[in-house]
Amino acid sequence: MTKSEWSATNHKKMELNCKALYIIFCALGPDVYAKVSSYESAKEVWDKLEVIREGTNDVKETKIGLLNLEYENFKMNSNEDIKSMFNQFSTIVNQLKGFGEEISEDKLVQKLIYSLPESWDSKKTTIIEAKDLK
Incomplete structure (x- = not known):
């Protein structure tokens, strides 16, 4: 035509x-x-x-799996300040959201607090007691 x-x-x-x-x-x-x-x-x-x-669907699924693993294993390093720790955490979460993964705000807050090292235990306890994390 x-x-x-x-x-x-x-x-x-x-x-x-x-x-x-x-x-x-x-x-x-x-x-x-x-x-x-x-x-x-x-x-x-x-x-x-x-x-x-x-990437292809297989590559996408692999990336999501690796990001989930990185999220689950996330911890603040002893030589790291809170700002760089939060930036790294935000990067992981934003990448997961970019792939359509949904993580509730409650879970993000809990993960962030429990990712803090032992030296922060008194501060973690104060935060947990002062605020309802839900």
């Missing part, structure tokens, strides 16, 4: 596809753009970007 034979619906779909491609391409850096610029539909580009960002 030639372009002159397209219906109004086909023209509208093509127009929307071009707009979507333009928006996506404007948001990409040169390295990523080079990987997806040959695709003709916004859906193809989006699917490829998902694979580039998250």
Whole structure:
């Protein structure tokens, strides 16, 4: 079918596809753009970007598993200050959320408090007694 034979619906779909491609391409850096610029539909580009960002489903599941393990084993190092500990914790949690993992605020607070080292025991006890962690 030639372009002159397209219906109004086909023209509208093509127009929307071009707009979507333009928006996506404007948001990409040169390295990523080079990987997806040959695709003709916004859906193809989006699917490829998902694979580039998250990997295949197997890779995604592996990343989620590793992040969950990192979350479960998270502890504050003895030579670490509270700010860098919190930044590291936030990074792990944000990555998990980026993969669609849901962790309640209650669990996050509990994990953070119990991740503090023994030298913080008196402070942990004070926090736990002063606030209802739920």
